[in-house]
Amino acid sequence: MRGVLKELREYPSRWRRLQEVVRNPIMREALERAMTRFAQGRAQALEGLGDFQELVELCRDMKDRALDRSRELWDRVQNGVVARGGTFYLAPDAQAAREYIGRLAREAGGNLVVKGKSITSEEIELNPYLESLGLEVVETDLGERIIQLAGEKPSHIIVPAIHKTKEEVARVFSQAWGREVPDDPYVITKEVRKDLRQKFLSANMGMTGINVVSADLPAFFLMTNEGNGRLCSTLPPVYVILTGWEKIVESVEDAFTIFDVLPVNSVGLKYSSYLSIFTGSFLWKKGRQFHVVILDNGRRKALDDPFFKEALRCIRCGACMNVCPVYKTVGGHTFAHIYMGGIGAAWTAITNGLEEAREVASLCTGCGTCLEVCPMGIPIPSLVEHVKELAKEKGQAERMAIRLVAKRKLLESATGLASLVAPERIARLPGPAGLITQERVLERPQQPPFHPWALSRGLEMGKGGEVTLFAGCMVEFFYPNIGRDAVELLTRMGVPLQIMKEECCGLPARTVGEMGLWEELAAKNLSYVPPGKPLLFLCATCMSGMHGYRESGKELPPLYDLSQLVLEKLGGGSFPGSCKAKVAYHSPCHLERHLGVKEEPLELLSRIRGVKIIEGEEAHLCCGGAGLYAFKYPPVSV
Amino acid sequence: MREDRLFLRFVEEFEGAGGILLYPRGEVTLEEAIALMVEGEGIKSYAISQKTPRVKAIDSVLKDLGLEKSRDYPGLDLGVTRAHGAGALTGTLVFVFGEGRDHLLTSLPRVHLAVLRREDLCEHVSQAVIPHLQGEGNPPPYISLVTGPSRTGDIELTHVTGVHGPEKLYLMVVS
Numbered sequence: 001m002r003g004v005l006k007e008l009r010e011y012p013s014r015w016r017r018l019q020e021v022v023r024n025p026i027m028r029e030a031l032e033r034a035m036t037r038f039a040q041g042r043a044q045a046l047e048g049l050g051d052f053q054e055l056v057e058l059c060r061d062m063k064d065r066a067l068d069r070s071r072e073l074w075d076r077v078q079n080g081v082v083a084r085g086g087t088f089y090l091a092p093d094a095q096a097a098r099e100y101i102g103r104l105a106r107e108a109g110g111n112l113v114v115k116g117k118s119i120t121s122e123e124i125e126l127n128p129y130l131e132s133l134g135l136e137v138v139e140t141d142l143g144e145r146i147i148q149l150a151g152e153k154p155s156h157i158i159v160p161a162i163h164k165t166k167e168e169v170a171r172v173f174s175q176a177w178g179r180e181v182p183d184d185p186y187v188i189t190k191e192v193r194k195d196l197r198q199k200f201l202s203a204n205m206g207m208t209g210i211n212v213v214s215a216d217l218p219a220f221f222l223m224t225n226e227g228n229g230r231l232c233s234t235l236p237p238v239y240v241i242l243t244g245w246e247k248i249v250e251s252v253e254d255a256f257t258i259f260d261v262l263p264v265n266s267v268g269l270k271y272s273s274y275l276s277i278f279t280g281s282f283l284w285k286k287g288r289q290f291h292v293v294i295l296d297n298g299r300r301k302a303l304d305d306p307f308f309k310e311a312l313r314c315i316r317c318g319a320c321m322n323v324c325p326v327y328k329t330v331g332g333h334t335f336a337h338i339y340m341g342g343i344g345a346a347w348t349a350i351t352n353g354l355e356e357a358r359e360v361a362s363l364c365t366g367c368g369t370c371l372e373v374c375p376m377g378i379p380i381p382s383l384v385e386h387v388k389e390l391a392k393e394k395g396q397a398e399r400m401a402i403r404l405v406a407k408r409k410l411l412e413s414a415t416g417l418a419s420l421v422a423p424e425r426i427a428r429l430p431g432p433a434g435l436i437t438q439e440r441v442l443e444r445p446q447q448p449p450f451h452p453w454a455l456s457r458g459l460e461m462g463k464g465g466e467v468t469l470f471a472g473c474m475v476e477f478f479y480p481n482i483g484r485d486a487v488e489l490l491t492r493m494g495v496p497l498q499i500m501k502e503e504c505c506g507l508p509a510r511t512v513g514e515m516g517l518w519e520e521l522a523a524k525n526l527s528y529v530p531p532g533k534p535l536l537f538l539c540a541t542c543m544s545g546m547h548g549y550r551e552s553g554k555e556l557p558p559l560y561d562l563s564q565l566v567l568e569k570l571g572g573g574s575f576p577g578s579c580k581a582k583v584a585y586h587s588p589c590h591l592e593r594h595l596g597v598k599e600e601p602l603e604l605l606s607r608i609r610g611v612k613i614i615e616g617e618e619a620h621l622c623c624g625g626a627g628l629y630a631f632k633y634p635p636v637s638v
Numbered sequence: 639m640r641e642d643r644l645f646l647r648f649v650e651e652f653e654g655a656g657g658i659l660l661y662p663r664g665e666v667t668l669e670e671a672i673a674l675m676v677e678g679e680g681i682k683s684y685a686i687s688q689k690t691p692r693v694k695a696i697d698s699v700l701k702d703l704g705l706e707k708s709r710d711y712p713g714l715d716l717g718v719t720r721a722h723g724a725g726a727l728t729g730t731l732v733f734v735f736g737e738g739r740d741h742l743l744t745s746l747p748r749v750h751l752a753v754l755r756r757e758d759l760c761e762h763v764s765q766a767v768i769p770h771l772q773g774e775g776n777p778p779p780y781i782s783l784v785t786g787p788s789r790t791g792d793i794e795l796t797h798v799t800g801v802h803g804p805e806k807l808y809l810m811v812v813s
Binding site for chain 2: 034048166185188196226228234253271273276278279280
């Protein structure tokens with residue numbers, strides 16, 4: 001209870017913080033520009049890659065094979081590196097990695113380290129540690145250099161300083177160099193080239209991350225666009241690679257498969273400017289050193305968790321973030337710990353712990369847009385649910401709210417009371433709940449609910465029909481008119497309906513990690529489902545929830561969305577009725593992305609005489625509802 | 639893919655990635671093509687890898703144009719090297735390095751001129767790389783795949799070339 005009260009007390013300040021982020025026009029415009037460009041570029045470039053789903057299967061299988069053999073493959077890498085004169089260190093955790101790299105830097109002499117972009121080094125908070133040893137650490141990727149000098153964090157995985165205007169960037173360098181720098185990206189880039197060239201030439205140690213390691217040779221693959229990775233790795237006398245355990249593949253051929261996908265899926269480039277391949281025999285002059293540091297930091301343990309193991313396939317292309325509606329709204333400063341977005345929640349759980357991960361996970365709506373673009377077939381929304389399930393200490397308020405809402409009798413009484421006393425549109429709630437209505441107007445529950453009406457209309461519980469209608473809580477209490485219309489339509493089409501006893505479908509419980517409650521509700525609903533009759537849904541979330549019962553191996557009758565059933569009954573015939581109207585269709589996330597029902601609603605609308613369908617630009621964008629999300633994060637949701 | 643179609647696809651992708659093909663044809667000779675590049679880019683100094691195909695001819699043209707041959711690689715205007723292979727599907731050049739400083743000629747100068755033997759062109763870039771990695775003995779320590787010039791979009795997504803590597807990538811294809 002104490003946790004619930006604490007979270008409720010924190011609610012207003014969290015709400016204000018998010019509202020501030022959402023209302024930052026520079027951040028939002030910059031993110032919009034970057035994400036739109038990358039997503040469009042990806043769509044164009046993908047045309048040359050053939051069937052995307054086939055590619056996903058190929059990549060997933062290839063990476064799973066490597067992860068299953070990863071211990072043996074890394075042994076092979078270690079032997080190869082050492083045989084060619086390099087050193088190999090498997091760091092069990094962040095501290096061990098920091099200290100080892102710190103020792104290498106001190107032994108390299110001098111006090112300057114040049115670095116390529118590496119999120120693994122951010123994971124272990126390397127820069128502050130090296131600086132505490134008296135070393136100067138210089139990020140050499142332009143975007144990383146900007147945010148390093150500005151003392152900020154990346155807001156985007158590919159373009160880390162996208163949130164800064166050129167004027168702000170010019171101010172950052174003017175301050176760093178003590179002279180006026182014009183706000184021209186071309187001039188700034190050339191000045192940075194000159195400045196960093198000197199750093200490359202005088203550094204004693206260079207360090208980069210690595211995209212892929214192939215075990216057969218072994219070989220280390222590094223992709224960049226600016227060319228800083230090539231200079232970090234070849235100019236200083238000591239070169240250190242820091243990379244994660246998950247980066248392993250079996251063969252050079254597999255590595256090339258990843259690079260066929262990575263730049264295309266990331267930013268829409270067929271290939272990035274530079275792909276460097278190091279084989280470890282990199283000692284062409286006296287004094288040259290080559291060190292490989294592999295970071296575990298929770299990764300090997302994650303191999304034993306069926307959910308987190310899926311996250312280990314991530315190749316950090318960032319495509320999931322480029323399509324994520326929450327990321328587009330709040331950016332990488334808010335929707336991240338170190339790793340960003342929904343996938344970042346799983347990665348934070350693996351590397352930093354559940355408490356931080358739960359914060360990231362709570363911002364994900366579970367819309368599943370990421371599922372359509374992930375080349376490695378990672379079920380990101382399921383991983384987010386897993387994080388929420390495991391992090392029991394956090395999110396207690398929303399867990400309690402869901403437990404209350406899932407009590408059918410309580411919901412009936414509460415909505416019944418509200419329908420009597422509340423105005424038709426609730427524009428202002430009392431107390432701290434008023435923050436919710438600052439962003440959205442709530443609707444009053446309706447009377448009578450659907451089930452009493454259906455019984456009065458002659459429908460029977462669990463018998464008498466060809467099809468069983470599952471109304472769901474929203475239709476039952478807030479939109480019974482949808483249920484009434486569906487019954488009238490199907491009756492006119494000659495489809496006899498029956499209804500069933502219902503509990504909440506359980507999906508809202510899944511969204512907050514209440515998997516026990518989810519299972520309990522699933523068991524109850526399954527016991528109520530009349531055998532042998534197709535189940536009809538008027539709510540995409542309920543249908544998706546019921547579909548999820550199959551995960552437990554339970555047999556279910558065929559599930560139908562209303563559009564699917566009507567189309568099937570119509571066959572080739574026309575719709576029995578007409579309606580002169582312009583109709584905009586918003587595709588529900590659960591229907592389109594989780595259940596794969598995309599075309600049927602539009603097909604049905606197109607067959608109604610008089611209907612003109614208006615294509616909306618954001619017809620596929622998450623509505624921000626997502627269970628309690630709309631109440632928890634109104635500034636983001638709206 | 640047929641050889642001529644392969645070459646056309648390569649040219650399309652290479653130029654699409656921002657590379658510039660220096661292709662002596664018609665009445666434009668190799669000397670004239672190089673002279674045009676030198677004049678257009680304001681090149682004053684150069685260095686050339688001895689492993690470059692037609693090294694003597696190219697070196698002599700550059701000398702005759704009055705360029706200074708320099709060993710100061712970081713300050714060079716032009717580096718000339720061999721491209722050991724190329725992948726047509728992405729317009730990518732493959733550079734294979736052993737001991738020595740040749741790799742710096744592809745990364746430090748303002749302009750990089752690569753010379754590719756037409757017979758080293760493959761369909762997928764991996765076909766141009768894997769034979770070098772899987773030969774007998776130790777593999778080469780460093781292979782660099784280059785697709786267009788060094789570039790960034792880190793400031794307001796404005797496309798700028800020549801961040802840390804060459805601002806211009808020229809390619810001469812020889813038989």
